[in-house]
Amino acid sequence: MTTKTAHASPLRGSLPPAGGRATLGRPGGGAWIYLASQSPRRRDLLQQWGVRPELLLPDDDEDVESLEAVRGSEAPAVYVRRVTALKLEAAMARWARRGLPAAPVLCADTTVALGRRILGKPADAAEARAMLAALSGRTHRVLTALGVGLGRRRWTALSVSTVTFAPLSAAQIRRYVEGGEPMGKAGAYAIQGQAGLWVSRITGSHTGIVGLPAHETAALLRAAGLALY
Numbered sequence: 339m340t341t342k343t344a345h346a347s348p349l350r351g352s353l354p355p356a357g358g359r360a361t362l363g364r365p366g367g368g369a370w371i372y373l374a375s376q377s378p379r380r381r382d383l384l385q386q387w388g389v390r391p392e393l394l395l396p397d398d399d400e401d402v403e404s405l406e407a408v409r410g411s412e413a414p415a416v417y418v419r420r421v422t423a424l425k426l427e428a429a430m431a432r433w434a435r436r437g438l439p440a441a442p443v444l445c446a447d448t449t450v451a452l453g454r455r456i457l458g459k460p461a462d463a464a465e466a467r468a469m470l471a472a473l474s475g476r477t478h479r480v481l482t483a484l485g486v487g488l489g490r491r492r493w494t495a496l497s498v499s500t501v502t503f504a505p506l507s508a509a510q511i512r513r514y515v516e517g518g519e520p521m522g523k524a525g526a527y528a529i530q531g532q533a534g535l536w537v538s539r540i541t542g543s544h545t546g547i548v549g550l551p552a553h554e555t556a557a558l559l560r561a562a563g564l565a566l567y
Contacts, residue, residue: 371559372443374429379530380446380550387552388567389559394429394443402428406447406458414451418483419496422447426485426492440489442562448482448549450525457525466515466526473525475505477539480525480547486558493558497551499542501529506536 373381373391384391396402405424408417426445433443450457452472460466479500486493514533520526527533529540529547543551556566 374445379548383550414456418447418449418481422483422485426487430487443487445485448524451479460526463515466520467511469526470511473503477502482546486562488562493561495554497543497546497554499546502539503536504538
């Protein structure tokens with residue numbers, strides 16, 4: 339498997355306030371952030387990097403899934419940035435409503451794109467099989483947009499990677515879908531799972547494909563005033 343440097347957009351946001359840096363990512367340290375995501379993969383990655391995430395999950399009356407609806411023929415990069423921005427603002431409102439202590443809030447959204455076609459989370463097994471059949475033997479993009487909020491300040495970034503699948507048989511696809519792994523995953527697969535056996539080549543960020551690009555995440559947290567390795 340070949341890996342190249344990830345393509346990422348420039349950070350967009352404001353500089354942290356003077357003297358506002360905090361120690362983060364040191365073994366045994368007590369620093370932390372809010373993670374507005376239910377993804378166990380993002381949580382695990384942050385913990386691997388020495389960052390303690392406190393989950394900032396939606397209230398029962400919040401319809402976060404509706405934020406992921408595609409608008410017309412919008413381009414994948416536009417789509418994933420927009421969804422992440424909406425999720426971040428919802429998370430910041432949630433933080434303020436609950437009267438929680440101040441700390442950076444991290445949001446992310448990942449989508450798979452085959453050309454301009456956006457492949458989100460499959461609604462059912464049939465759609466998962468159709469997505470995987472479309473990806474079979476082809477190269478697609480995985481886009482993960484990030485957003486960090488702290489008070490009124492916002493920082494964003496975008497990681498774009500490419501993944502090439504080997505040709506897949508109908509039997510392989512059927513067995514994979516029956517195992518349940520595609521459900522809840524953009525593009526109907528998880529590279530860190532059994533689908534990783536089908537990947538012949540990637541360019542970009544492996545952690546970005548998983549759902550939280552390491553380099554871009556560190557850059558946003560540093561911009562928000564946090565000290566990392």
